[in-house]
Amino acid sequence: MKRTKISVCMIVKNEERWIAQCLESVLKFADEIIVVDTGSTDHTLDICNTLGVTVQHLEWNNDFAAARNYSLGLATGDWIMWLDADEQLLISEPESIRKQLEQSNENIYSIRLINYIGDHVSPHETYHYNQVRIIRNYVGLKFNNSVHETINVHEVMPELQSIDIQCLPIEIYHYGYLNNVVLAKGKSDRNIALLEASLVKEIDNPWTYYHLASEYVHLKKYELAYGYVNRAVLAFLGKNQAPPSLLYKLKYAILIEVKHIDKNTIAAIDKAIQMYPDYVDLHLYRGIMLFTDKQYDEALSTFQHCILLGESHTQHLTLAGSGSFHAWYYIGQCHEKLSDPKQAKVAYHNSINIYSDYLPSKEALLALQ
Numbered sequence: 001m002k003r004t005k006i007s008v009c010m011i012v013k014n015e016e017r018w019i020a021q022c023l024e025s026v027l028k029f030a031d032e033i034i035v036v037d038t039g040s041t042d043h044t045l046d047i048c049n050t051l052g053v054t055v056q057h058l059e060w061n062n063d064f065a066a067a068r069n070y071s072l073g074l075a076t077g078d079w080i081m082w083l084d085a086d087e088q089l090l091i092s093e094p095e096s097i098r099k100q101l102e103q104s105n106e107n108i109y110s111i112r113l114i115n116y117i118g119d120h121v122s123p124h125e126t127y128h129y130n131q132v133r134i135i136r137n138y139v140g141l142k143f144n145n146s147v148h149e150t151i152n153v154h155e156v157m158p159e160l161q162s163i164d165i166q167c168l169p170i171e172i173y174h175y176g177y178l179n180n181v182v183l184a185k186g187k188s189d190r191n192i193a194l195l196e197a198s199l200v201k202e203i204d205n206p207w208t209y210y211h212l213a214s215e216y217v218h219l220k221k222y223e224l225a226y227g228y229v230n231r232a233v234l235a236f237l238g239k240n241q242a243p244p245s246l247l248y249k250l251k252y253a254i255l256i257e258v259k260h261i262d263k264n265t266i267a268a269i270d271k272a273i274q275m276y277p278d279y280v281d282l283h284l285y286r287g288i289m290l291f292t293d294k295q296y297d298e299a300l301s302t303f304q305h306c307i308l309l310g311e312s313h314t315q316h317l318t319l320a321g322s323g324s325f326h327a328w329y330y331i332g333q334c335h336e337k338l339s340d341p342k343q344a345k346v347a348y349h350n351s352i353n354i355y356s357d358y359l360p361s362k363e364a365l366l367a368l369q
Contacts, residue, residue, distance in 0.1 A: 004102040007032040007077030011067040015085035016043040025089040065143035086176040109134040147194040206235035246317040248272040280309040280323040300334035325354040
């Protein structure tokens with residue numbers, strides 16, 4: 001049997017901080033590495049050359065999908081994996097993955113993506129979910145959307161459901177959402193300008209509304225963010241599509257942040273949970289709402305359910321700790337409100353045993369001593 005050829009495609013610009021780490025993580029897996037540079041002025045190109053990776057050049061036209069598709073067009077592999085320069089690949093058994101691809105009848109696979117957030121790299125300060133990152137070449141798959149580009153999976157395979165997409169035992173660590181990286185690159189301002197421009201071309205694209213909402217959350221402009229996330233929900237419904245779970249996550253995160261919580265809000269998140277009953281983050285938010293509304297018994301039951309759900313349902317964008325140390329902290333808070341400090345201490349200890357530096361539980365435990 002002919003050996004399956006794997007191409008890794010990347011688009012880069014001024015990535016000298018990350019590019020070596022990224023390339024070194026894929027050198028033993030990829031048969032072909034395609035790096036398309038859109039105008040680097042730092043040492044990105046020198047680093048690529050040192051590692052023996054040839055760089056192609058493309059004039060930047062404010063369209064990430066176009067640049068991605070240019071890189072795909074250069075790929076000669078049977079399979080293509082796409083990466084960003086600020087990502088790092090971890091594959092424990094590369095030959096096993098290759099064998100699976102050789103024997104596969106599928107056209108796409110997802111990979112577990114771990115996004116670091118906050119001020120430093122910590123496995124406890126992450127969002128994680130499964131994202132399509134490996135696609136079969138020459139079957140018409142390409143990127144859409146000029147910013148926050150996505151693969152046109154449902155155009156090529158309209159019958160495919162997200163739950164049917166297999167996830168390979170590969171992890172990608174993404175460093176681009178760390179606070180200092182976001183600030184240094186001015187990502188939010190750049191992305192908002194591109195997203196607003198794309199709205200002129202394609203009115204009522206629900207993903208554009210969602211990404212605008214997300215960017216405005218980063219800038220703490222919550223009123224604008226809430227308006228856009230609601231427009232995203234309505235746009236999906238207008239296309240007779242169920243709004244994806246992460247829209248509801250963002251919507252209720254905004255309401256919690258601005259402390260707009262009442263019985264109507266709780267009833268609304270209950271409807272979202274009916275759609276996505278295995279999404280632990282929605283249950284965590286529901287518990288926070290109930291706690292804020294002083295419904296401590298029901299909040300306690302909800303947080304306990306978060307522990308039972310855990311964090312393995314990574315078809316949803318999941319915050320590390322939603323089904324573990326965050327939930328245990330809130331269980332402790334509920335026990336305190338219900339005048340049971342002994343059980344509160346147990347809950348805080350459980351939280352700290354999972355994440356030893358989790359400050360809310362450490363401070364709450366200290367206050368009970």
